[in-house]
Ligand code: GLY
């Protein structure tokens with residue numbers, strides 16, 4: 067991580083200020099997920115652990131006990147003991163001095179002493195804050211390390227009080243610090259470079275995966291960690307599949323190409339969508355659709371202000387979209403009335419919510435009911451999907467909330483029809 071230890075010290079300080087007296091906090095690394103044979107899927111550190119100590123290494127555990135009578139035991143970090151054989155295969159692991167320098171935690175221990183130290187600590191503690199990955203409607207089959215640990219702890223220490231850590235960390239992670247915003251801006255700049263490359267490159271006859279290759283090339287060569295999520299490169303009808311990842315089709319003359327792609331820089335994500343004509347020129351009808359979405363995006367961005375919520379923004383966008391769909395002749399007043407308000411007709415054409423928080427994760431912590439505050443960053447991503455016309459259009463920017471109003475972090479990424487067409491003529 068490129069952040070200084072002061073960032074992590076400050077995050078831990080803010081977290082511990084909100085704990086009950088005599089509490090212990092425990093946060094684990096993510097698992098290394100097994101693939102087949104002796105292989106793992108690429109490892110990605112737990113975002114909460116990154117936020118609190120900046121340690122990228124697997125199997126690390128952070129233990130906080132701010133009221134511990136012995137000062138050096140108030141913050142402890144447990145790491146793998148460096149092992150010559152392990153390092154021969156997988157490269158250098160952190161030593162205690164390095165872990166201390168990154169995290170600002172003074173007391174670094176090896177994992178082998180974790181259980182005995184924890185057991186002794188818990189004899190002085192009253193309450194245990196356990197971490198969890200809570201995301202609405204997301205229930206994976208595999209339990210995280212934090213969750214498995216929580217189940218074990220409740221059995222081993224049934225008389226302690228237990229609290230959820232996640233709401234406290236969510237509150238902190240929602241409001242980005244200066245360093246985080248800078249990392250996100252850098253992720254957006256790299257994403258802009260990838261888009262510029264695509265505008266030069268795209269032409270009829272290419273496969274979607276060849277377009278993705280250009281995106282990945284730009285991300286890596288510009289110093290990003292990679293893509294913040296698997297890029298969506300969807301031509302024609304494929305754009306109507308929201309999380310289309312197959313990317314095997316040919317990009318055809320006359321069709322649109324929707325690309326949802328974002329770089330990850332210093333663990334912070336960008337999340338961008340642009341829709342372009344494969345042959346470099348929008349048809350008159352495509353242009354009408356595209357500009358309708360763009361107008362909606364411009365108007366709804368003005369609602370990304372302190373005090374508003376994603377819930378209310380989603381309601382407002384239905385009103386804006388309804389007006390556009392009427393003008394385009396896709397729906398009629400009569401049909402709107404018949405559909406009623408429980409499930410507005412617009413949702414047939416705009417099939418997803420138009421905003422989510424973004425940060426260490428592309429779909430970052432924070433619910434649609436959170437009141438927006440300065441420092442929060444959200445996406446703004448209205449779309450229009452018409453499978454019958456093999457057309458899917460989405461335009462997505464990342465918006466920083468400030469006291470002075472919304473700031474588009476993707477201002478430098480071309481979005482106007484004329485700009486896109488002009489840049490595509492260079493190829
Ligand atoms: N890239 C996924 C999304 O836009 O939410």
Ligand code: MN
Pocket residue numbers: 326327337338339462
């Ligand atoms: Mn996206």
Ligand code: MN
Pocket residue numbers: 337422445447462
């Ligand atoms: Mn998004």
